[in-house]
Amino acid sequence: MNGFQLYFRLIQISLLSRMQYRANFIASILGLIVWNIVNLGLIGVLVAQFTSLNNWTLWELVFLYCLWILGHSLYSLFFSQARELEGYLIEGAFDQFLLRPASPLIQLLGRELQYIEIADMLIGLTGISLAYTQLGLHWNGWKWAFFLIAILSGAIIELAINLLIACSAFWTGRSRASFIIMSQFYGLVHQYPVDIFGNAFRVIVTGVIPVAFMNYYPALMLLDKLDRAGSGWWLGYMSPVVALLLVGIVSAVWRQALKRYTSSGS
Amino acid sequence: MKIFWSFTRQAFQFIVAYRFDFFMEFVLAVVRMYGIYWVWRILYTQKPGAFGVDLVQMTTYGVMGMALEMFIWSRPQWYMASQVKSGAIDTDLMKPLDFHLYMLARSTGEMLIGAGVLGLPALLVAYIFLGVQFPPDVLAGLLFVLSLVLGFLLLFHLNFLLGSLAIVALDIRHISWAYFSVVRFLGGQIVPLWLFPPFVAIIAEVLPFKGTYYIPISIYIGRLAGADALNALGFQAIWLVALVALSRVLWGMAHRRLVVQGG
Numbered sequence: 206m207n208g209f210q211l212y213f214r215l216i217q218i219s220l221l222s223r224m225q226y227r228a229n230f231i232a233s234i235l236g237l238i239v240w241n242i243v244n245l246g247l248i249g250v251l252v253a254q255f256t257s258l259n260n261w262t263l264w265e266l267v268f269l270y271c272l273w274i275l276g277h278s279l280y281s282l283f284f285s286q287a288r289e290l291e292g293y294l295i296e297g298a299f300d301q302f303l304l305r306p307a308s309p310l311i312q313l314l315g316r317e318l319q320y321i322e323i324a325d326m327l328i329g330l331t332g333i334s335l336a337y338t339q340l341g342l343h344w345n346g347w348k349w350a351f352f353l354i355a356i357l358s359g360a361i362i363e364l365a366i367n368l369l370i371a372c373s374a375f376w377t378g379r380s381r382a383s384f385i386i387m388s389q390f391y392g393l394v395h396q397y398p399v400d401i402f403g404n405a406f407r408v409i410v411t412g413v414i415p416v417a418f419m420n421y422y423p424a425l426m427l428l429d430k431l432d433r434a435g436s437g438w439w440l441g442y443m444s445p446v447v448a449l450l451l452v453g454i455v456s457a458v459w460r461q462a463l464k465r466y467t468s469s470g471s
Numbered sequence: 472m473k474i475f476w477s478f479t480r481q482a483f484q485f486i487v488a489y490r491f492d493f494f495m496e497f498v499l500a501v502v503r504m505y506g507i508y509w510v511w512r513i514l515y516t517q518k519p520g521a522f523g524v525d526l527v528q529m530t531t532y533g534v535m536g537m538a539l540e541m542f543i544w545s546r547p548q549w550y551m552a553s554q555v556k557s558g559a560i561d562t563d564l565m566k567p568l569d570f571h572l573y574m575l576a577r578s579t580g581e582m583l584i585g586a587g588v589l590g591l592p593a594l595l596v597a598y599i600f601l602g603v604q605f606p607p608d609v610l611a612g613l614l615f616v617l618s619l620v621l622g623f624l625l626l627f628h629l630n631f632l633l634g635s636l637a638i639v640a641l642d643i644r645h646i647s648w649a650y651f652s653v654v655r656f657l658g659g660q661i662v663p664l665w666l667f668p669p670f671v672a673i674i675a676e677v678l679p680f681k682g683t684y685y686i687p688i689s690i691y692i693g694r695l696a697g698a699d700a701l702n703a704l705g706f707q708a709i710w711l712v713a714l715v716a717l718s719r720v721l722w723g724m725a726h727r728r729l730v731v732q733g734g
Contacts, residue, residue: 233645243652247662254521254666255514291623382495389499393506401513402506 206310215315216283234324241328244396245270261403264339265428266398271332272427273420276359278325284364285319290371291380299466306418310459314321348427351442355423358448362419363391365451368459375462390416398424400433411440415451418444474568478580493588493719498720500537500593507661508601522665531604534597535688535700536660541590543623543683545578549670551634552643564726571631578627607693614700618687621707624680635718659685665694679710694706717722 242285245267248384252263261269291315293299336342344352370387374380394400399421410417418440425431426441434440511533515526524532551574554560564570597603606612633650637643655661657680664675664685675681686703689695695703 228643229642231643236648238646240652243656247656250668251514252660253668255517257517258510259513259516309604311488379491382492382539385492385495386498386502389502390508393502397506397510402509406505406509458614 208308211307212311212315213398215312216318219315219317220320222400223430230279230320233321237321237324238328241274241325244333248396260433261398262340264336265430266425267332268336268428269398269420269424270396271329271336272355272424275333275356276419277363277391277395278322278329279356279360279459280363280367281319281325282322283318284314284360284367285362286314286316287367287371288384289313289316291374294374295321295378303463303466309463333349342428344427351423352427353401355444358423358444359419362415363450364443365448365455366414366416368455369451372455372462375466384440387414390414394419394421415447418447474572474576475545475579478577479583481578482581489607497531497589497592499596500541500589501535503599503647504593504597507537520723524665524694527602527604528694531603531692532663532688532694533661534601534603535611536684537690538593538597539619539622539684539687540660541593541620542582542586543626543687544585545623545627545630547574547578547627548630548634548643548647549638550574550577551631552637553576555637556642559672571718572633574631575627578630579623582623604692606691607696608711611690611693611696611700614704615687617672618690618704618707621704621711622687624682624711625707625714626654628711629679629683631718632714632721635721635725639728652678654683657681658683659688663689679714682710683701683705 244449248258248266249263252258252266257263258266290299293302293313299309302312305312306310344457366387367384370380370383373383374378390410393406394416399407399410399417410421422440423444425434425438431438431441499625508530512526512531515521515529519526521529527724537567551560554563563573566573594603604613633643633647657675657678659675659681660683664672664681675685682703686695686707690700
């Protein structure tokens with residue numbers, strides 16, 4: 206079995222065990238839909254009263270929101286276990302990954318399929334299609350390709366950032382708190398265009414934890430708003446580069462982390 | 472009163488044990504206040520003084536919405552859900568103390584500590600860096616505090632009702648997402664009710680949620696004053712009485728059909 210086959214086998218097993226609880230399945234999907242509708246509703250109310258948010262119209266904001274969601278749902282559907290690494294480390298359960306003759310990373314990520322993310326994906330696709338028609342967009346083949354690459358890059362960026370934070374648990378023993386803070390940055394970038402915030406925030410989400418490449422910069426390119434970024438217009442094309450860069454960093458860190466791993470015992 | 476005090480002490484010990492996590496929660500609150508502050512500033516460049524509220528009042532409203540979370544938020548529902556799940560709820564029920572009162576005491580203790588350790592420092596940041604203003608006069612300040620206490624009690628009972636649901640549904644995690652977002656929306660934590668489109672405003676005006684954030688903060692910024700403020704306090708009080716009654720009834724029903732898992 207190669208890595209991919211193993212991953213999908215593990216996912217299949219977890220999905221079967223999850224489908225036993227059907228009421229929970231439905232409740233969770235409904236919960237997620239309500240959550241997203243309320244978020245979009247808040248943006249809708251604001252823009253309805255003030256016509257635009259820093260020259261972002263309602264449907265452009267919907268596009269921004271849904272572009273983030275598509276990347277996020279792709280990440281979350283397959284790789285959300287990255288966040289759970291801390292628990293395995295604390296309990297010493299990480300040892301079992303090392304004992305088996307397969308990549309520990311694949312064993313970790315294959316623990317579970319976050320099936321409810323299907324709901325996110327549907328909301329994202331619906332929102333993007335609506336925005337596409339409402340904004341009267343006509344993309345050529347190259348823009349469609351970039352759109353797909355942007356979603357994929359978004360998923361990889363979130364995975365890489367979360368894995369880096371999770372890896373910090375190898376050194377500090379805990380990563381939960383960093384995830385809580387991170388979720389706030391994700392939340393702000395997800396819902397609002399980065400250019401409404403102060404410079405410090407923009408620098409952080411561009412250069413330090415590059416969340417803005419999940420939706421803001423590719424959206425500038427896809428919505429023909431690159432002039433808003435001024436001399437930084439080229440950032441609109443950078444999402445795939447940032448994603449690749451992060452993959453390089455995270456694989457180096459992961460190797461280092463495994464090398465220095467000492468079990469918590471027990 | 473002694474009960475409340477002992478739970479406060481317990482909550483304090485918990486916080487000391489998890490110092491780092493609490494510091495992170497504080498950072499989190501600051502990021503959120505910063506975010507909403509900019510949203511309103513940018514929106515107001517297009518319509519200064521929209522709806523008879525000036526920019527400083529509006530950013531005060533937004534930042535307070537985030538800061539007050541630590542003064543009124545309680546989580547009896549999580550405690551109840553986890554106790555039901557583990558089966559440990561039977562030991563709670565054996566205690567010589569009414570369960571509803573026990574939850575209230577526990578939540579109050581946690582809130583007092585959370586407000587002291589996270590809320591007050593967050594407010595300090597808001598006053599110094601985000602230009603949050605004080606209430607227009609002393610009376611507004613006093614009414615605000617009263618309204619905030621009612622808001623805490625309202626939200627506690629809403630959460631308690633959700634927790635009672637845990638006994639029937641066993642898993643409330645997913646229902647909670649929908650619940651939280653509805654409270655935030657209809658409670659006016661982020662966007663005040665006066666900006667709602669009419670058909671949503673009609674619903675939000677009669678439901679208890681607006682008593683959590685919208686009424687206290689509106690009194691704070693002086694949007695609700697005089698007779699309006701008193702009416703709003705009355706609204707909170709009436710809903711509180713109704714929710715207390717509902718909590719007693721529903722908890723009684725849930726209690727009777729309580730299934731303790733395993734053992």
